[in-house]
Amino acid sequence: MSAGHAAGGFSTNLNKDFWDFADLVLKSRFAQALAQGSTGYPVYRSLRFAARSTLEALFDELGLNSGWRAQRLGSYSMILDSEGLFIAARGTRKTEYCSCHFDIWSHSVFQAEAAHQTILDIVGKRHIADPMFSIDWHFLTAKNELESASIEEMADDVLHDESYPEIKEGVNSFIQRYLDAPETVLVLQGPPGTGKTRLIRTILGEISRRKRGHAQALYTGDKRSLENDEIYVKFITGDDDAFVVEDADHLLRPRASGNEHLHRFLTIADGVVRAQGRKIIFSTNLPNIGDLDDALVRPGRCFAHVIIRELLPAEMERLVAKLCASEPQRQEAALARLREKASKSVSLAAVYQSTQG
Numbered sequence: 001m002s003a004g005h006a007a008g009g010f011s012t013n014l015n016k017d018f019w020d021f022a023d024l025v026l027k028s029r030f031a032q033a034l035a036q037g038s039t040g041y042p043v044y045r046s047l048r049f050a051a052r053s054t055l056e057a058l059f060d061e062l063g064l065n066s067g068w069r070a071q072r073l074g075s076y077s078m079i080l081d082s083e084g085l086f087i088a089a090r091g092t093r094k095t096e097y098c099s100c101h102f103d104i105w106s107h108s109v110f111q112a113e114a115a116h117q118t119i120l121d122i123v124g125k126r127h128i129a130d131p132m133f134s135i136d137w138h139f140l141t142a143k144n145e146l147e148s149a150s151i152e153e154m155a156d157d158v159l160h161d162e163s164y165p166e167i168k169e170g171v172n173s174f175i176q177r178y179l180d181a182p183e184t185v186l187v188l189q190g191p192p193g194t195g196k197t198r199l200i201r202t203i204l205g206e207i208s209r210r211k212r213g214h215a216q217a218l219y220t221g222d223k224r225s226l227e228n229d230e231i232y233v234k235f236i237t238g239d240d241d242a243f244v245v246e247d248a249d250h251l252l253r254p255r256a257s258g259n260e261h262l263h264r265f266l267t268i269a270d271g272v273v274r275a276q277g278r279k280i281i282f283s284t285n286l287p288n289i290g291d292l293d294d295a296l297v298r299p300g301r302c303f304a305h306v307i308i309r310e311l312l313p314a315e316m317e318r319l320v321a322k323l324c325a326s327e328p329q330r331q332e333a334a335l336a337r338l339r340e341k342a343s344k345s346v347s348l349a350a351v352y353q354s355t356q357g
Helices: 021-036 055-065 109-126 171-180 196-211 230-237 262-268 313-323 328-341 348-355
Strands: 002-007 010-015 043-051 069-072 077-082 085-093 098-106 132-140 146-154 185-189 214-220 242-245 279-284 302-307
Touching (some): 021 077, 021 085, 043 146, 055 069, 055 085, 055 098, 085 109, 085 146, 098 146, 132 196, 146 230, 196 214, 196 279, 313 328, 313 348, 328 348
Parallel strands (some): 185 302, 214 242
Antiparallel strands (some): 043 098, 077 085, 085 098, 132 146
């Protein structure tokens, strides 16, 4: 998009790359309204939900039955438009449901709330009332610009204390204490498949339940996006509830070993700039405790540094018994498969895979 303006012999030119067509249309309308000295859309609302429906069928119904002008941009996005109302709709497919996000701009509060209700009325009984959270996935483009994609997830993970024997107090108590604590940082360290991501998802789900709404997490695993200040400024100035960095091996190593980027996280993890109650969660596959920088895991900044390991045979058996309760044949089959794979220890991922077979 390019816009120009000339006055008094001087001229200015604004160029902006857009990755989303709905955003291009909306920003063009903003520019036109400002040029005309008129009001565009003074009211904004956001609606997120999951529905037991295919995304295609749900978007078809919204496009055909809402009474608004509809422009289908593809399988995952559409524009809904009428006088004084503009809605950008996006969705993602899941195995048993779809998740949707609607950005609603309107001329009045009444119109925005009516649009909100119209969408929910069309969804009807397919609406899933369970808590959800949003993963705002950040990455750098080929032009070295920070972009993001939003992914809606249901907070339906169920964790068992038997999955995490290193958390002695129990998983639920641990999560509650972390969310209540003034400390910002949580570090989960351990080999792949030991349940770090499951634990992170459950923490985000609990934030949603506490809010009685929708938790939002700024997420990245992109090394390049963490090497400049833009993503950190977005976290501090935005409304994300948590900052999640998975596979953060390169970021957590001691600064004395040449790590030039950790200082940015130290600044927002209750350094000069405070995280203001929001959480920062790292997962790492680094094998040794000494591989982490002491400043990150110091008391007052880090709530806990949890070393998550594979399950020993007795621990594995207790978890299998929990997962296969009252199904002795499935339990024995799972144990047989697991014993064939390893004699000393087994990953949490392998246990879940074996119990589902």
